Amino acid sequence: MNKRIVSGMRSTGKLHLGHYLGVIQNWVKLQHEYESFFFVADWHALTTKYDKTENLKNDVVDVVADWLSCGIDPDKSTIYVQSLVPEIAELNIYLSMVTPQNWVERDPTLKDMAKILHSKEGTNSQISYGLMGYPVLMSADIMMFNSSFVPVGMDQVAHIEITRDIARRFNNIYKCEFFNEPKPILNHCSLICGLDGNKMGKSYGNDIKISDTAEVTAKKVMSAITDRSRMRKDDPGHPEDCQVAFKYWEIFGTEEEVATVKCECEKGLRGCADCKRQLGAKINEKLADIREKRAYYEAHPEEVHRIIKEGSAKARVEAQKVIKEVRNLVNMY
Ligand code: TRP
Ligand code: SF4
Numbered sequence: 001m002n003k004r005i006v007s008g009m010r011s012t013g014k015l016h017l018g019h020y021l022g023v024i025q026n027w028v029k030l031q032h033e034y035e036s037f038f039f040v041a042d043w044h045a046l047t048t049k050y051d052k053t054e055n056l057k058n059d060v061v062d063v064v065a066d067w068l069s070c071g072i073d074p075d076k077s078t079i080y081v082q083s084l085v086p087e088i089a090e091l092n093i094y095l096s097m098v099t100p101q102n103w104v105e106r107d108p109t110l111k112d113m114a115k116i117l118h119s120k121e122g123t124n125s126q127i128s129y130g131l132m133g134y135p136v137l138m139s140a141d142i143m144m145f146n147s148s149f150v151p152v153g154m155d156q157v158a159h160i161e162i163t164r165d166i167a168r169r170f171n172n173i174y175k176c177e178f179f180n181e182p183k184p185i186l187n188h189c190s191l192i193c194g195l196d197g198n199k200m201g202k203s204y205g206n207d208i209k210i211s212d213t214a215e216v217t218a219k220k221v222m223s224a225i226t227d228r229s230r231m232r233k234d235d236p237g238h239p240e241d242c243q244v245a246f247k248y249w250e251i252f253g254t255e256e257e258v259a260t261v262k263c264e265c266e267k268g269l270r271g272c273a274d275c276k277r278q279l280g281a282k283i284n285e286k287l288a289d290i291r292e293k294r295a296y297y298e299a300h301p302e303e304v305h306r307i308i309k310e311g312s313a314k315a316r317v318e319a320q321k322v323i324k325e326v327r328n329l330v331n332m333y
């Protein structure tokens with residue numbers, strides 16, 4: 001049997017091209033090589049949004065619809081929702097007992113999240129007990145399926161390290177070799193930045209969504225920053241200083257197209273507006289199939305619900321095998 005991978009995303013609502021190029025594309029490839037479990041981390045979403053839950057259900061559906069449109073295949077991968085597999089919560093309890101407090105306090109990702117929380121909600125905002133437990137819950141996600149690998153972005157590597165530490169500690173304490181020490185699978189693709197040159201993110205308003213229409217995409221691309229030193233369209237341009245539009249060309253264009261853009265830009269034969277109009281068309285061409293599927297799932301949410309329910313039931317069967325063994329190892333009644 002193939003080795004297992006597990007990976008998840010918080011339910012943040014409609015996903016953008018950063019998610020697609022940075023994570024989902026990688027999952028789509030990996031699902032052919034590994035027994036794959038992909039889940040929506042709705043409990044993790046609660047760690048920071050516990051008081052704003054009105055869109056939580058819809059957000060889950062949007063995330064899964066985006067995955068399906070991008071090519072995550074429910075016949076190949078198990079697609080599920082974290083909170084529909086309550087065994088994860090039980091495992092989280094056992095793992096939280098063996099995790100020293102200072103391991104979670106050291107978590108750099110958590111420190112960043114705390115900073116963001118402070119800046120949004122004022123300095124007297126408190127980090128909840130649940131948010132403190134973020135890395136332990138994440139370890140439970142991964143160890144629930146005793147997976148060997150976890151495909152993630154660089155920003156999550158510290159969490160995989162904690163998972164390995166927790167797995168080792170559990171095995172030591174209960175004198176077993178039950179849990180694997182999972183390794184990250186890093187995605188080496190170049191990161192796509194937002195339209196303003198900063199990191200692409202929902203909250204920065206600089207993203208292109210997987211579910212955006214061609215018209216919206218074309219319009220957003222027109223707002224991308226270019227070589228700011230250019231005043232007139234026949235000024236010679238500097239593609240290397242064109243932090244967004246030219247970068248997007250490099251991601252979506254063929255080698256030949258990129259060479260043409262570069263050459264014409266440098267010679268002042270290409271105006272930025274025309275260049276971005278072409279770029280928008282190029283991106284839309286690349287995403288056409290995904291968009292078509294996305295529109296289908298938008299119109300058929302019942303199908304997304306069915307896939308979530310079936311996948312979660314399948315995940316539970318596997319989770320129950322593991323939790324039974326864990327209860328035995330810990331000597332629970
Ligand atoms: N923390 C991850 C993120 O913010 C999401 C996540 C939760 C995850 N549990 C996981 C990723 C388990 C991989 C494996 O992106
Ligand atoms: Fe960038 Fe294209 Fe303008 Fe050159 S012509 S600066 S590549 S947008």
